[in-house]
Amino acid sequence: MKKSKPKYMQIIDAAVIIIAENGYHQAQVSKIAKQAGVADGTIYLYFKNKEDILISLFQEKMGDFVEKIEQMIAGKEQAAEKLLVMVENHFRMLSEDHHLAIVTQLELRQSNKDLRLKINEVLKGYLQVVDKILLEGKENGEFSSDLDVRLARQMIFGTMDETVTTWVMNEQKYDLTALAGPVHRLLVNGCGNAGH
Amino acid sequence: MKKSKPKYMQIIDAAVIIIAENGYHQAQVSKIAKQAGVADGTIYLYFKNKEDILISLFQEKMGDFVEKIEQMIAGKEQAAEKLLVMVENHFRMLSEDHHLAIVTQLELRQSNKDLRLKINEVLKGYLQVVDKILLEGKENGEFSSDLDVRLARQMIFGTMDETVTTWVMNEQKYDLTALAGPVHRLLVNGCGNAGH
Amino acid sequence: MKKSKPKYMQIIDAAVIIIAENGYHQAQVSKIAKQAGVADGTIYLYFKNKEDILISLFQEKMGDFVEKIEQMIAGKEQAAEKLLVMVENHFRMLSEDHHLAIVTQLELRQSNKDLRLKINEVLKGYLQVVDKILLEGKENGEFSSDLDVRLARQMIFGTMDETVTTWVMNEQKYDLTALAGPVHRLLVNGCGNAGH
Amino acid sequence: MKKSKPKYMQIIDAAVIIIAENGYHQAQVSKIAKQAGVADGTIYLYFKNKEDILISLFQEKMGDFVEKIEQMIAGKEQAAEKLLVMVENHFRMLSEDHHLAIVTQLELRQSNKDLRLKINEVLKGYLQVVDKILLEGKENGEFSSDLDVRLARQMIFGTMDETVTTWVMNEQKYDLTALAGPVHRLLVNGCGNAGH
DNA sequence: CATGAATGAGACTTCATTCAT
DNA sequence: GATGAATGAAGTCTCATTCAT
Numbered sequence: 056m057k058k059s060k061p062k063y064m065q066i067i068d069a070a071v072i073i074i075a076e077n078g079y080h081q082a083q084v085s086k087i088a089k090q091a092g093v094a095d096g097t098i099y100l101y102f103k104n105k106e107d108i109l110i111s112l113f114q115e116k117m118g119d120f121v122e123k124i125e126q127m128i129a130g131k132e133q134a135a136e137k138l139l140v141m142v143e144n145h146f147r148m149l150s151e152d153h154h155l156a157i158v159t160q161l162e163l164r165q166s167n168k169d170l171r172l173k174i175n176e177v178l179k180g181y182l183q184v185v186d187k188i189l190l191e192g193k194e195n196g197e198f199s200s201d202l203d204v205r206l207a208r209q210m211i212f213g214t215m216d217e218t219v220t221t222w223v224m225n226e227q228k229y230d231l232t233a234l235a236g237p238v239h240r241l242l243v244n245g246c247g248n249a250g251h
Numbered sequence: 252m253k254k255s256k257p258k259y260m261q262i263i264d265a266a267v268i269i270i271a272e273n274g275y276h277q278a279q280v281s282k283i284a285k286q287a288g289v290a291d292g293t294i295y296l297y298f299k300n301k302e303d304i305l306i307s308l309f310q311e312k313m314g315d316f317v318e319k320i321e322q323m324i325a326g327k328e329q330a331a332e333k334l335l336v337m338v339e340n341h342f343r344m345l346s347e348d349h350h351l352a353i354v355t356q357l358e359l360r361q362s363n364k365d366l367r368l369k370i371n372e373v374l375k376g377y378l379q380v381v382d383k384i385l386l387e388g389k390e391n392g393e394f395s396s397d398l399d400v401r402l403a404r405q406m407i408f409g410t411m412d413e414t415v416t417t418w419v420m421n422e423q424k425y426d427l428t429a430l431a432g433p434v435h436r437l438l439v440n441g442c443g444n445a446g447h
Numbered sequence: 448m449k450k451s452k453p454k455y456m457q458i459i460d461a462a463v464i465i466i467a468e469n470g471y472h473q474a475q476v477s478k479i480a481k482q483a484g485v486a487d488g489t490i491y492l493y494f495k496n497k498e499d500i501l502i503s504l505f506q507e508k509m510g511d512f513v514e515k516i517e518q519m520i521a522g523k524e525q526a527a528e529k530l531l532v533m534v535e536n537h538f539r540m541l542s543e544d545h546h547l548a549i550v551t552q553l554e555l556r557q558s559n560k561d562l563r564l565k566i567n568e569v570l571k572g573y574l575q576v577v578d579k580i581l582l583e584g585k586e587n588g589e590f591s592s593d594l595d596v597r598l599a600r601q602m603i604f605g606t607m608d609e610t611v612t613t614w615v616m617n618e619q620k621y622d623l624t625a626l627a628g629p630v631h632r633l634l635v636n637g638c639g640n641a642g643h
Numbered sequence: 644m645k646k647s648k649p650k651y652m653q654i655i656d657a658a659v660i661i662i663a664e665n666g667y668h669q670a671q672v673s674k675i676a677k678q679a680g681v682a683d684g685t686i687y688l689y690f691k692n693k694e695d696i697l698i699s700l701f702q703e704k705m706g707d708f709v710e711k712i713e714q715m716i717a718g719k720e721q722a723a724e725k726l727l728v729m730v731e732n733h734f735r736m737l738s739e740d741h742h743l744a745i746v747t748q749l750e751l752r753q754s755n756k757d758l759r760l761k762i763n764e765v766l767k768g769y770l771q772v773v774d775k776i777l778l779e780g781k782e783n784g785e786f787s788s789d790l791d792v793r794l795a796r797q798m799i800f801g802t803m804d805e806t807v808t809t810w811v812m813n814e815q816k817y818d819l820t821a822l823a824g825p826v827h828r829l830l831v832n833g834c835g836n837a838g839h
Numbered sequence: 840c841a842t843g844a845a846t847g848a849g850a851c852t853t854c855a856t857t858c859a860t
Numbered sequence: 861g862a863t864g865a866a867t868g869a870a871g872t873c874t875c876a877t878t879c880a881t
Contacts, residue, residue, distance in 0.1 A: 080363055084876060085843095094842040096878080105876060165361045167276055175420065203433050206414065210437050213413025214406040221405055224371070237399050241406050245441035258865095279850060290867045295852065472755055476855060477864095486863040488857080497855065557753045559668055567812065595825050601809055602802040602829050609801025610794065616763070629791050633798050637833035650844095671871060682846045687873065 063101050066091045067112045075154035079162040084108075106170055109163065113177050116155060120148060121180045128184075134192030135243050138211075141188070142242070143235040145215055150231045160216075160223045185211055189246065198246040207246050214242060259297045262287045263308045271350035275358040280304075305362060306369050312351060316344060317376045324380075330388030331439050334407075337384070338438070339431040341411055346427045356412075356419045381407055385442065394442040403442050410438060455493050458483045459504045467546035471554040476500075501558060502565050508547060512540060513572045520576075526584030527635050530603075533580070534634070535627040537607055542623045552608075552615045577603055581638065590638040599638050606634060651689045654679045655700045663742035667750040672696075697754060698761050704743060708736060709768045716772075722780030723831050726799075729776070730830070731823040733803055738819045748804075748811045773799055777834065786834040795834050802830060 069091035074082040084105055088095045102108045124144055128137040149156040163174065185208045192198035198207075218238055222231045265287035270278040280301055284291045298304045320340055324333040345352040359370065381404045388394035394403075414434055418427045461483035466474040476497055480487045494500045516536055520529040541548040555566065577600045584590035590599075610630055614623045657679035662670040672693055676683045690696045712732055716725040737744040751762065773796045780786035786795075806826055810819045 078364060083874090088843095095844095095876090096842055097840085099877070100840070161364065161367075165363065167361060168274055168357055171357070172420070206430060206433050206437060209413040209417055210406070210410040210434070210441075213409035213411070215409070216413065217405040217409025218402065234402060237402050238406070241402060241441040244443060245406075245437040247440060280852080281850080291851090291869090292853075292867055293865085296865070301851070470756060475853090480864095487855090487865095488863055489861085491856070492861070553756065553759075557755065559753060560666055560749055563749070564812070598806065598822060598825050598829060601805040602798070602826070602833075605801035605803070605805025606798040607801070608805065609797040613797055616760075626794060629794050630798070633794060633833040636835060637798075637829040639832060672873080673871080683848095683872090684846055684874075685844085688844070693872070 062091070062093060062097065063111075064115070066093065066098060066101060066108065067115055070108050070112050071116070071154050071158050074162045075157040079165040082162075106166075109166060109170060110173050110177070112158075113163065113174050116159075117177050117181065120145075121184060123148070124181075125184060128188070134188050134195065134197045135239075137188045137191075138242060139235070139239045141184070142215060142239045143232065146219065146231045146235045146238075149219055150227075153227060156219065156223050156227070160220045182208060182212075192246065202246055210245055211242055214238060258287070258289060258293065259307075260311070262289065262294060262297055262304065263311055266304050266308050267312075267350050267354050270358045271353040275361040278358075302362075302366055305359065305366060306373075308354075309359065309370050310373050312355075313373050313377070316341075317380060319344070320377075321380060324384070330384050330391065330393045331435075333384045333387075334438060335431070335435045337380070338411060338435045339428065342415065342427045342431045342434075345415055346423075349423060352415065352419050352423070356416045378404060378408075388442065398442055406441055407438055410434060454483070454485060454489065455503075456507070458485065458490060458493060458500065459507055462500050462504050463508075463546050463550050466554045467549040471557040474554075498558075498562055501555065501562060502569070504550075505555065505566050505569050508551075509569050509573065512537075513576060515540070516573075517576060520580070526580050526587065526589045527631075529580045529583075530634060531627070531631045533576070534607060534631045535624065538611065538623045538627045538630075541611055542619075545619060548611065548615050548619070552612045574600060574604075584638065594638055602637055603634055606630060650679070650681060650685065651699075652703070654681065654686060654689055654696065655703055658696050658700050659704075659742050659746050662750045663745040667753040670750075694754075694758055697751065697758060698765075700746075701751065701762050702765050704747075705765050705769070708733075709772060711736070712769075713772060716776070722776050722783065722785045723827075725776045725779075726830060727823070727827045729772070730803060730827045731820065734807065734819045734823045734826075737807055738815075741815060744807065744811050744815070748808045770796060770800075780834060790834055798833055799830055802826060 066087065070082070070087050073087050073090050077086065084098055085095050087108070088098050091098075098108070102111065124141055127144055128140045131137045131140060149159070164171070166174070186204055189198065189202065189204045189207050193200055193202055193204070215238065218234060219231065222229065222234075262283065266278070266283050269282045269286050273282065280294055281291050283304070284294050287294075294304070298307060320337055323340055324336045327333045327336055345355070360367070362370070382400055385394065385398065385400045385403050389396055389398055389400075411434065414430060415427065418425065418430075458479065462474070462479045465479050465482050469478065476490055477487050479500070480490055483490075490500070494503065516533055519536055520532045523529045523532060541551070556563070558566075578596055581590065581594065581596045581599050585592055585594055585596075607630065610626060611623065614621065614626075654675065658670070658675050661675045661678050665674065672686055673683050675696070676686055679686075686696070690699060712729055715732055716728045719725045719728055737747070752759070754762070774792055777786065777790065777792045777795050781788055781790055781792070803826065806822060807819065810817065810822075
């Protein structure tokens, strides 16, 4: 077997699988170590403690996430179009990685308040992407000029999150990506200067 | 001594306080018993086990919640108006009970999947209220006739939930009830037949 | 329903049933009270504590036992004949009360050392009956003159006990009373002055 | 530090001492761990749970027991002689390990029915040794040809067990090994073809 | 770098017994 | 005498983390 991956990512990938398949509270360090093919103690050469694995997991995966979203909306002109690309890819990327979807939507939320606050820190990068789209939309007249950016951002996140979570809880039985269009329309309507 | 409160509700109220102040994982049965002013063993005369306290807590509090919302929207004619009353009271009721807000938005989500599934059962009553409003709105022309009720419901819940959670995470520093109007406008826009 | 039985015996009979059906460690006072048709607290008007129920149970039932045995061997002349009557009735009485058999052979042995010492006190009455038979047998030449009465008594008890316990553990599937004859022969042989 | 004893046997030996000195129900895992000189958690690296310690204890000690008995009777010709060696060594081995005697005769019997059934499984090895002796005795004419092997075996076990238990309950005040001869005579008489 | 055996703190739940009614 | 709601002490087992090899 070739050691293509550094152990750091090996452990993070193992954590995603173990948490998805066993649940947050049954994801013992020893299980993760076994899945990663290393000794328990080795984990602590790469991570400060168990919480650090989870934060790192979220940073790595969510970092990819935001990076890809940013690349994809870079070429788009309109705010509404950018929003569509964002929703589409948000849904698509989680559709393509069932383990990750379970971990981010269900399991990681069982972490304690401290960990969740740190996860929120990581999410700020994503928030900024949305805020930028919303500001552009307000400036170029696509969105209502008196739109409350913070609230609109909470609507967008809340709606996407609720949609994905419901899909995961229904055991991913239907096609999530097909919902991107309709969800996008709801959100654009919400932000839009409808009455004008 | 007058039996002012039955012990059942005494224990549930104690659980809300203890969980809010100590966090889900630091809410030992002995702490709840002490706060309720009963012996540890007494808890088990009223609840099957610790999880049963939490489910019952959610049922009692959320039952009240849905009941009150239903009463308040009963007198309203328009779907949009009903939605406003719902958002206003959802925000107001959690504003008025800071402990309950912390418990429902942050702490109870740390419970395991089984408990969360049971909590979802309880939430179905609320879902049905929203669905009824949405259907009425579609029928009387307030909302778009091709509105996807399930997605719209997810938007409404997702947005309210995200808004309240953000407020709780910011330590309830600003006035949540003031956001009811703007949030309502976003949601009605989202559901509305804006372009028509 | 006529209160034919005083509550004292009512509780003891309930204890036999509950212990036989649930096992020693699952025989809570509250279960015994329910079976007896009295309140938990009532138990403590008739018995000092739980252990007292068990000792009393053994005393009452074993008292009957010894009394009946004594009556039945009273009319017999020979020691060997008395022994036969004893074994026959020991086996028969336990055969006729399956609950009592389970309680004395399996469940009551799970009690702690103190309780077992007290049970042994109760058994002394039985021991004396056996000793008397053995002495008679030695005097009239039926048994070996150098028979060690204490050891012979341990053989008799040990053999009867092991035989009954094995029968109970095999779920009382075969006819225990049919074994009285062969067992008696083993014991009489053991005590006998074979070589003379 | 030299690993003189594997921890597995260290823990079993500690369990024998703790149970003998404190009684079955006062033999907490933490006490056993302390006696064995390991941490509480270490117990669970070697045993599935507390019951597993007790089963293993019985298997290890009784395994030795049966093995030694078998070796010792291997050189003997006559069934009666084999029986004598068995009784002698049964008594001697328990005489030499007072702790073990208390544990097997008094404390382990307080275990629940499940554990006792597993203990019976272990005892089957011993039963077979006895059965073999009895069959040999019947074949070579030492014992009665119409001897019921199962009943005879129950007599032998029951008598030895009752004798040892009585000795333990009398706080091992007299010499158990001295009883081997007389007990053996009782048993051989019992099995013998006395009247022929 | 890597290992994995050992550590030890911490909490849910049961049930015999009491005592105010 | 009878009730039964309330009490509260006590023990098994898990698992993140360490450190000698």
